[in-house]
Amino acid sequence: MSASYLARGITEEATFELFPRRLPPRRDWLLAAGLGPTLELLRELRFGERELEYLRSLDMFNEDFLAYLEQFRFTGDVEAIPEGTIAYANEPLLRVTAPLIEAQLVETILLNQINFQTMIATKAARVVLAAGGGAPGAGDCVVDFSPRRDHGADAAMKVARSAAVAGCGGTSNVAAAMRYGLRPVGTMAHSYVLAFDTEPHAFRCFIESFPDHSTLLVDTYDPLDGVRNAIDAAGDAGVTLVGVRLDSGDLLTLSRDTRRLLDQAGMAETRITASGDLEEGRIAELVAAGAPIDLWGVGTELGTSRDSPVVNGVYKLVARRQDGEWEGVWKRSADKATVPGAKQVFRTYVDGQMRGDVIAAADEQLDGVPLLVPAMRVGDLTLEESLDEIRERAAAELTALPEDLRRPEPAPEPYPVTYSERLQRLVARSGT
Amino acid sequence: MSASYLARGITEEATFELFPRRLPPRRDWLLAAGLGPTLELLRELRFGERELEYLRSLDMFNEDFLAYLEQFRFTGDVEAIPEGTIAYANEPLLRVTAPLIEAQLVETILLNQINFQTMIATKAARVVLAAGGGAPGAGDCVVDFSPRRDHGADAAMKVARSAAVAGCGGTSNVAAAMRYGLRPVGTMAHSYVLAFDTEPHAFRCFIESFPDHSTLLVDTYDPLDGVRNAIDAAGDAGVTLVGVRLDSGDLLTLSRDTRRLLDQAGMAETRITASGDLEEGRIAELVAAGAPIDLWGVGTELGTSRDSPVVNGVYKLVARRQDGEWEGVWKRSADKATVPGAKQVFRTYVDGQMRGDVIAAADEQLDGVPLLVPAMRVGDLTLEESLDEIRERAAAELTALPEDLRRPEPAPEPYPVTYSERLQRLVARSGT
Numbered sequence: 001m002s003a004s005y006l007a008r009g010i011t012e013e014a015t016f017e018l019f020p021r022r023l024p025p026r027r028d029w030l031l032a033a034g035l036g037p038t039l040e041l042l043r044e045l046r047f048g049e050r051e052l053e054y055l056r057s058l059d060m061f062n063e064d065f066l067a068y069l070e071q072f073r074f075t076g077d078v079e080a081i082p083e084g085t086i087a088y089a090n091e092p093l094l095r096v097t098a099p100l101i102e103a104q105l106v107e108t109i110l111l112n113q114i115n116f117q118t119m120i121a122t123k124a125a126r127v128v129l130a131a132g133g134g135a136p137g138a139g140d141c142v143v144d145f146s147p148r149r150d151h152g153a154d155a156a157m158k159v160a161r162s163a164a165v166a167g168c169g170g171t172s173n174v175a176a177a178m179r180y181g182l183r184p185v186g187t188m189a190h191s192y193v194l195a196f197d198t199e200p201h202a203f204r205c206f207i208e209s210f211p212d213h214s215t216l217l218v219d220t221y222d223p224l225d226g227v228r229n230a231i232d233a234a235g236d237a238g239v240t241l242v243g244v245r246l247d248s249g250d251l252l253t254l255s256r257d258t259r260r261l262l263d264q265a266g267m268a269e270t271r272i273t274a275s276g277d278l279e280e281g282r283i284a285e286l287v288a289a290g291a292p293i294d295l296w297g298v299g300t301e302l303g304t305s306r307d308s309p310v311v312n313g314v315y316k317l318v319a320r321r322q323d324g325e326w327e328g329v330w331k332r333s334a335d336k337a338t339v340p341g342a343k344q345v346f347r348t349y350v351d352g353q354m355r356g357d358v359i360a361a362a363d364e365q366l367d368g369v370p371l372l373v374p375a376m377r378v379g380d381l382t383l384e385e386s387l388d389e390i391r392e393r394a395a396a397e398l399t400a401l402p403e404d405l406r407r408p409e410p411a412p413e414p415y416p417v418t419y420s421e422r423l424q425r426l427v428a429r430s431g432t
Numbered sequence: 433m434s435a436s437y438l439a440r441g442i443t444e445e446a447t448f449e450l451f452p453r454r455l456p457p458r459r460d461w462l463l464a465a466g467l468g469p470t471l472e473l474l475r476e477l478r479f480g481e482r483e484l485e486y487l488r489s490l491d492m493f494n495e496d497f498l499a500y501l502e503q504f505r506f507t508g509d510v511e512a513i514p515e516g517t518i519a520y521a522n523e524p525l526l527r528v529t530a531p532l533i534e535a536q537l538v539e540t541i542l543l544n545q546i547n548f549q550t551m552i553a554t555k556a557a558r559v560v561l562a563a564g565g566g567a568p569g570a571g572d573c574v575v576d577f578s579p580r581r582d583h584g585a586d587a588a589m590k591v592a593r594s595a596a597v598a599g600c601g602g603t604s605n606v607a608a609a610m611r612y613g614l615r616p617v618g619t620m621a622h623s624y625v626l627a628f629d630t631e632p633h634a635f636r637c638f639i640e641s642f643p644d645h646s647t648l649l650v651d652t653y654d655p656l657d658g659v660r661n662a663i664d665a666a667g668d669a670g671v672t673l674v675g676v677r678l679d680s681g682d683l684l685t686l687s688r689d690t691r692r693l694l695d696q697a698g699m700a701e702t703r704i705t706a707s708g709d710l711e712e713g714r715i716a717e718l719v720a721a722g723a724p725i726d727l728w729g730v731g732t733e734l735g736t737s738r739d740s741p742v743v744n745g746v747y748k749l750v751a752r753r754q755d756g757e758w759e760g761v762w763k764r765s766a767d768k769a770t771v772p773g774a775k776q777v778f779r780t781y782v783d784g785q786m787r788g789d790v791i792a793a794a795d796e797q798l799d800g801v802p803l804l805v806p807a808m809r810v811g812d813l814t815l816e817e818s819l820d821e822i823r824e825r826a827a828a829e830l831t832a833l834p835e836d837l838r839r840p841e842p843a844p845e846p847y848p849v850t851y852s853e854r855l856q857r858l859v860a861r862s863g864t
Contacts, residue, residue: 158583
């Protein structure tokens with residue numbers, strides 16, 4: 001498509017919007033994520049010699065197009081809903097304005113990165129709400145244990161980051177901890193215990209190696225025997241055990257029994273980590289039942305958003321400049337119509353709670369907070385946020401969510417999102 | 433854990449196996465994939481200066497361990513079920529034998545890559561069976577359209593490759609096509625049509641740019657009008673249209689009407705591509721109804737394995753060498769017991785159909801074809817297969833699947849997988 005645009009001299013600007021047409025099943029909102037790393041990819045996007053050689057070998061592209069790709073830099077503008085913001089269906093997470101050919105070339109990279117990271121941040125936020133309520137710092141008790149089930153290397157990095165956006169307190173992915181400044185969290189695996197002749201021996205050795213950092217996995221054989229062995233090993237070494245981890249069985253009963261054993265041993269400060277196919281529903285149940293679990297290691301469910309593994313964001317041409325004039329663009333497929341023109345979203349808060357969004361034309365001025373802000377100008381980043389800033393925003397947004405939307409169960413009523421009067425008139429007039 | 437092993441001088445060899453404890457929901461088998469690229473990662477695995485600096489900054493590791501990591505090379509052996517082989521629950525996809533510390537350090541990378549790629553190849557194989565029956569070449573009619581929904585950049589590359597393992601005939605991911613030698617498949621998007629004042633104008637321009645490669649997307653406005661416009665544009669240009677694509681609506685009716693229009697115009701060779709939330713169930717229905725669809729573009733469902741987005745492979749220590757003697761290792765958690773010792777899988781075929789597998793100790797010699805083969809020796813690749821070889825194997829395996837397991841619906845009976853008598857006696861004797 002880009003080659004054809006170039007060949008026809010179609011170089012005027014166009015505006016594309018990236019938005020989900022519907023919320024995913026079992027989701028009442030999304031938590032926007034992925035913008036920062038994605039804008040960096042956009043800024044760095046180049047076509048190297050090998051790529052050009054390959055494209056040439058396909059015998060589909062003329063030399064003009066290959067020369068264009070060789071000097072390609074993204075020179076467009078991006079407006080975006082910042083990371084850590086709650087978003088709903090049809091709200092543009094990103095709006096790209098660039099020469100048509102550029103805006104087209106970046107489509108796949110934007111969708112590939114934003115859909116996925118927003119999906120993971122959303123799932124992580126649901127887990128954070130279930131575990132800690134979503135207040136600032138409340139998500140510290142949730143840790144990303146997902147790398148072994150994430151979809152490849154890039155996914156493992158971005159899952160850790162997206163979980164952090166949502167408020168999670170650490171990751172078992174040390175490479176991601178390094179790259180994004182997250183808290184690396186490790187515990188032993190069953191194989192460590194199995195590598196020694198007995199569990200007490202394994203525990204003593206691990207404590208000797210990490211006297212100040214030991215969280216012992218206690219369920220390789222019998223979990224409560226494991227807790228007793230952990231207590232003895234820590235006592236013998238004269239150290240304070242950081243934690244014990246339960247990875248199987250009835251976590252409510254086991255965590256209570258474990259807490260009792262630890263407290264009886266004078267180890268009130270030793271924390272209990274739970275893991276093993278945890279997700280927000282199960283965590284909410286355990287929290288409601290008062291399970292004395294201090295840290296939740298969430299893996300598969302978090303890293304794959306298992307119960308709802310797709311955010312259906314699309315990237316649609318909504319406006320073009322023709323002969324200097326901007327003009328809205330319509331798509332009218334039966335089931336996939338698009339509202340034309342660049343858009344802004346205005347969100348109203350009442351008493352600190354979000355009460356409703358209005359999707360408007362980008363040049364309207366309505367009440368409420370405009371969600372899309374400038375993120376890139378002529379290919380340069382204009383929005384560079386630290387993960388801390390993003391995490392603060394996410395905590396504020398989760399706190400501002402209507403109560404009905406903060407629970408794992410589906411909300412009885414959807415959050416109100418309407419189109420502005422101007423956009424409604426536009427759509428009505430066109431008869432779609 | 434590795435740091436602790438090193439500190440204690442635990443350098444003897446151990447054997448780990450990577451296997452799924454259960455088949456995923458809605459899956460009666462898996463198609464193994466990911467081995468080739470993963471062994472390359474293993475061979476190239478290093479710890480660089482920045483990584484070591486970061487680990488040092490955590491103040492958890494002594495200099496001996498950091499020095500060990502600095503010179504780290506994987507020196508172990510790997511046996512594996514080759515890519516493109518059908519596998520079932522509890523069958524080791526991989527068996528790693530290496531000094532304990534090395535085998536431990538590669539756990540996450542193995543699980544991260546093999547779980548995910550096997551999941552995608554399995555999903556892709558289901559789609560291939562639904563679309564074409566699984567005979568060699570029959571999957572050519574399925575194309576990976578998933579990059580916009582894949583979980584990041586690495587996922588988009590590996591999804592394309594895993595789909596190819598299963599027999600798919602191409603990908604919309606040009607970078608993956610380049611890296612893995614796949615057929616790159618592009619068509620226009622709705623935005624191309626919208627970038628012109630009228631659909632006929634858009635079609636004429638696209639054909640002018642790609643006279644020999646045009647597949648026109650016909651449903652931006654009305655799909656059958658779109659087909660007529662496509663026919664006219666091709667006729668005016670005097671070219672043979674490669675194809676038209678339907679991306680929405682009732683694909684059965686639309687594909688029939690489209691075929692009729694094309695045939696009436698003397699364009700019997702123009703192919704019909706269908707896309708839009710397709711998966712194996714819908715494809716099987718359309719094939720059964722005789723929909724004249726020649727090419728299936730499968731995106732989201734393929735790239736995320738949406739209906740069953742997790743392969744729960746685990747990586748478990750099963751044997752250790754102690755004082756020169758190999759010894760099986762047991763894990764006895766209530767719900768996650770492990771059968772000890774290195775294993776082999778023997779598969780029996782009758783009249784070209786697979787009839788049953790026996791999971792045995794690695795040193796048993798049973799009837800049937802042993803599935804695990806040497807893949808790495810002392811850190812060097814011993815199994816280097818081309819994608820063509822792998823695809824041939826996959827086609828043969830899909831052809832050899834029992835009829836009941838070749839359909840999208842769950843099989844009435846699971847495929848028979850048993851343990852050898854020796855392993856059964858071993859488990860019985862231990863009382864687990």
